[in-house]
Amino acid sequence: MTAPVKPAGPGPGTAGPGTAMLSADGVAVRFGGRGRRPAARAVDGVNLDIAAGEIVALVGESGCGKTTLARTLLGLEQPTAGQVRFAGEPLSYRTGALKAYRRAVQLILQDPTGSLNPRHTVYEAVAEGVRIHRLGDEERRVADALARCGLRPPERFFQRYPHELSGGQRQRVVISGALVLEPQVLVADEPVASLDASVRGEILSLLLRLRDDLGLAALVVTHDLGLAWNIADRLAVMYLGRIVEVGTPEQVFASPRHPYTRALMSVLPESPGEPVVLTGEPPDATRIPAGCRFHPRCPELASGAAAAAGVDSQCRGVALPVLPAAAPGSRSMAACHLADVTPEPDDAP
Amino acid sequence: MSLLELRDLAVTYRTADGRVPAVRGVSLRLDEGQTLGIAGESGCGKSTLAAAVLRLLPRTATVTGEVLFQDEDVLTMRWGRLRAVRWAGASIVFQGAMHSLNPVQKIGKQIAEPILLHEPKVTPAAAAKRVASLLEQVGLPAWRANGYPHELSGGQKQRIMIAMALACSPNLIVADEPTTALDVMIQAQVLRLITGLVAERGISMIMISHDLSVLSVTCQRLAVMYAGRVVEEGPAHEVFTGAQHPYAQALAFAFPVIGDERSRLRPRGLGGDPPDPADLPSGCSFHPRCPVAEPECTSVETALWPAGPARVAACIRVRPDHAAASLSEEAG
Numbered sequence: 106m107t108a109p110v111k112p113a114g115p116g117p118g119t120a121g122p123g124t125a126m127l128s129a130d131g132v133a134v135r136f137g138g139r140g141r142r143p144a145a146r147a148v149d150g151v152n153l154d155i156a157a158g159e160i161v162a163l164v165g166e167s168g169c170g171k172t173t174l175a176r177t178l179l180g181l182e183q184p185t186a187g188q189v190r191f192a193g194e195p196l197s198y199r200t201g202a203l204k205a206y207r208r209a210v211q212l213i214l215q216d217p218t219g220s221l222n223p224r225h226t227v228y229e230a231v232a233e234g235v236r237i238h239r240l241g242d243e244e245r246r247v248a249d250a251l252a253r254c255g256l257r258p259p260e261r262f263f264q265r266y267p268h269e270l271s272g273g274q275r276q277r278v279v280i281s282g283a284l285v286l287e288p289q290v291l292v293a294d295e296p297v298a299s300l301d302a303s304v305r306g307e308i309l310s311l312l313l314r315l316r317d318d319l320g321l322a323a324l325v326v327t328h329d330l331g332l333a334w335n336i337a338d339r340l341a342v343m344y345l346g347r348i349v350e351v352g353t354p355e356q357v358f359a360s361p362r363h364p365y366t367r368a369l370m371s372v373l374p375e376s377p378g379e380p381v382v383l384t385g386e387p388p389d390a391t392r393i394p395a396g397c398r399f400h401p402r403c404p405e406l407a408s409g410a411a412a413a414a415g416v417d418s419q420c421r422g423v424a425l426p427v428l429p430a431a432a433p434g435s436r437s438m439a440a441c442h443l444a445d446v447t448p449e450p451d452d453a454p
Numbered sequence: 455m456s457l458l459e460l461r462d463l464a465v466t467y468r469t470a471d472g473r474v475p476a477v478r479g480v481s482l483r484l485d486e487g488q489t490l491g492i493a494g495e496s497g498c499g500k501s502t503l504a505a506a507v508l509r510l511l512p513r514t515a516t517v518t519g520e521v522l523f524q525d526e527d528v529l530t531m532r533w534g535r536l537r538a539v540r541w542a543g544a545s546i547v548f549q550g551a552m553h554s555l556n557p558v559q560k561i562g563k564q565i566a567e568p569i570l571l572h573e574p575k576v577t578p579a580a581a582a583k584r585v586a587s588l589l590e591q592v593g594l595p596a597w598r599a600n601g602y603p604h605e606l607s608g609g610q611k612q613r614i615m616i617a618m619a620l621a622c623s624p625n626l627i628v629a630d631e632p633t634t635a636l637d638v639m640i641q642a643q644v645l646r647l648i649t650g651l652v653a654e655r656g657i658s659m660i661m662i663s664h665d666l667s668v669l670s671v672t673c674q675r676l677a678v679m680y681a682g683r684v685v686e687e688g689p690a691h692e693v694f695t696g697a698q699h700p701y702a703q704a705l706a707f708a709f710p711v712i713g714d715e716r717s718r719l720r721p722r723g724l725g726g727d728p729p730d731p732a733d734l735p736s737g738c739s740f741h742p743r744c745p746v747a748e749p750e751c752t753s754v755e756t757a758l759w760p761a762g763p764a765r766v767a768a769c770i771r772v773r774p775d776h777a778a779a780s781l782s783e784e785a786g
Contacts, residue, residue, distance in 0.1 A: 166637045166638070166639055166640075167637050271727040271728060272496070273727065274727065301495035301728070302495060302665060302666070302705050302708035302709065303495050303701075303704055303705060303708055303723060303724040304495075304723060304724070305709075305721070305723060306708055306721040306722045306723025306724070307723035307724070307725065308723070309723070310723060328637055328638050329638075330712060331712060334710050334713075334717065335710055335717060335718075335719070335720070335721040336719065336721060354712075354718070355718075358712050358713055359713070368639070369638060369639070372638060372641075373667075373712065374667040374668050374671045374709075375667055375670070375671070375711050376712070380642055380646070382639070382643055382646060383639055384643075
């Protein structure tokens, strides 16, 4: 048995249960925009709270801004408006403060092969962070982290090189490298997208176990709705720089309120009914449509359902407010004019 | 009538570390107009199998067995005949194929190339006309023929690859992970396009993927491969919802059905690691990872046993004498 790794981040990293560990508060990130070209509004006003021990899945198409939002939460990108808060404190972008922050909030990328230096052994890969943060007691920390990620006995893996490991084992090494710093939040960008189907469940189970054993919070960025169903406590659907629907996976999947969420769900292989395949490519963040940003692709507007409910002119002309971060009670929140006027069948308490 | 038949196909690669078997005796049959999905994890031999169908393997590969395409063995075909079969008889859409477009050549020219090569009677003007109609069929405007690949998104490039595969009206399309690395919505668009075109033109298709849920809705039949062998084959939906081989079951559970309470906060995976093809386990090669392995599995010689109507599985639990044997053990 190995000693449990306790989360012990820097500073006031002791958010109580229920309060937000990591939050985005009206965060917007713009790129470019010099000269006559318009700026790309990659993230265009997002409120999102991640509580201690909570796994939040952020789903959306490529180009919807989900990776930019994740990078901003990691302090890799400075928001052009709004702020990122960690344990209630606004994030400081001074070098020293960022170093401490990056110990507490760790990143896991999609492709473990690309994340590992092929000429570093497993031990060196995991120990690097321990050395950078001068934590001491290196060998025990590395062994603990590897064992916790299911690489047992850890000593057997110390001198192995990435090419000697399978894809699943490599991703475990990457997660060990994050875990060895005893973080409080993991940000995982498509953590299983490049792994084999059979290994996928094992890595997701590991993330769940880390949450249960260590109280780790996690933001999982993905386009895989099944992953959200497998591990997430809360689900946020992002479209063109905004969160358009947020709720628990049960709420969102049982009665999706935003037409975009419904379209995403309808194209899943085993889903019943006719798939709503949205035509065209994901739209351009340099040209965000007026009114509801989804309206040019919205099947409800195209089919006349929005007109029947009398909201079609709002869809085309009235911008929607940014969804609040505060967790609602029993139902999901959606940024949709039609959802606002459509009564829910299960509205009655 | 069978369009393609693999008979005891085996492919071995010669490497610095010795001979590595990638495909170890696969027999499959594809009828005209039928669609077959092949599933399995990386290294199971599914892409090698696809390449072997058109004899596209490197020189380091030794191929034995037979690949009968319209009753002609592709493996012993003369070079000129093979060239004619490729593209015109059977074409292939590779994994990540969008990266194989030539960046400095116009899209229209690239699609027209196989047409002009395989049908010398077609004039360039007639080829251009066909390119325009092919582009329309894959949902792209005809003026895209004058553009370059960098002007397109990943999903659009994959559509171009499909247009190219259809250019010479083949009887068979082999699609190797055609939607990997594409977004959900784009994946749905591309899958819909492929299945629609295949059904409309009566083309046969082999689609390769590790995602059983995708194959179960796009293909009629489904074969699951493990360590170079087919371990289960049958009607796609039945294999997906009621797999008999424990490995096929694990693959089917890997992608949860949303709304299924059994998988909520309970991701299901398969322990252990894929086998090393150079050093395969004895007996049933799946036994080290198998959740229901029996002592016999370490030594048994598995074969594809009947497992229901039009279904086979290579697990001793479906072997005809197995249930009887375990029953008599219990009695004794």
